Amino acid sequence: MNFYEGLNKLKPHRVLVKFIKNNPEIKTAIDLGCGAGRDTKFLIKNGVNVTAIDRVDVTKFLNEGLEEEEKARLNFVQAQFDDAVLPNADLVVAYESLPFCKKDALVELVSKIKEALNTNGYFLCNFFGKHDSWDENEKVTCLDKDEIEELLKDFKILELNEIEKDGETAMHQTKHWHVYWVIAQKQ
Numbered sequence: 001m002n003f004y005e006g007l008n009k010l011k012p013h014r015v016l017v018k019f020i021k022n023n024p025e026i027k028t029a030i031d032l033g034c035g036a037g038r039d040t041k042f043l044i045k046n047g048v049n050v051t052a053i054d055r056v057d058v059t060k061f062l063n064e065g066l067e068e069e070e071k072a073r074l075n076f077v078q079a080q081f082d083d084a085v086l087p088n089a090d091l092v093v094a095y096e097s098l099p100f101c102k103k104d105a106l107v108e109l110v111s112k113i114k115e116a117l118n119t120n121g122y123f124l125c126n127f128f129g130k131h132d133s134w135d136e137n138e139k140v141t142c143l144d145k146d147e148i149e150e151l152l153k154d155f156k157i158l159e160l161n162e163i164e165k166d167g168e169t170a171m172h173q174t175k176h177w178h179v180y181w182v183i184a185q186k187q
């Protein structure tokens with residue numbers, strides 16, 4: 001099983017499912033680092049038009065299980081976050097993808113996200129904390145709560161929940177997860 005086949009077996013993030021249930025007015029979204037598309041496909045199946053962005057060509061996974069009428073709501077863009085042009089949207093989702101950006105690039109990206117969001121638009125994302133097993137990996141940026149609040153200082157932070165637990169990766173490797181789950185809103 002490769003990484004994307006592993007991701008493809010995962011359900012959409014529960015926090016997103018709850019958010020969409022409570023915010024049915026969301027019509028357009030961007031999924032940054034969509035992977036195999038668990039969140040993209042959930043949004044599409046709930047009537048949202050999604051621009052899904054990933055540096056890897058994940059078209060095969062995104063199309064899997066979508067009806068023709070649903071595929072019309074999908075716009076996949078293969079790009080690095082640095083280069084991607086973000087369309088205007090009601091919602092930006094970025095789960096398990098921002099930690100793979102360097103801190104400077106994150107500052108630029110967050111500013112680009114704010115620019116793209118419609119007034120009162122939402123930004124749902126997560127960050128790894130300093131106790132995460134991957135903090136030792138130089139390719140992963142782990143942040144503390146203060147750093148996240150500083151990064152999102154131009155947003156209204158509606159929720160910032162810290163969760164620590166032992167668990168597994170999509171490839172079934174054991175790992176300690178230290179994750180901050182954020183719901184922020186463009187002011």
Ligand SMILES: C[S@@+](CC[C@H](N)C(=O)[O-])C[C@H]1O[C@@H](n2cnc3c(N)ncnc32)[C@H](O)[C@@H]1O
Pocket residue numbers: 007010032033034035036037038039053054055056079080081082094095096097100101
């Ligand atoms: C761990 S996966 C998470 C995928 C998906 N969000 C999910 O939760 O299932 C991270 C994804 O982000 C993408 N990614 C990471 N850094 C990126 C970058 N700088 N530009 C574009 N895509 C990136 C990777 O290619 C990968 O598909």
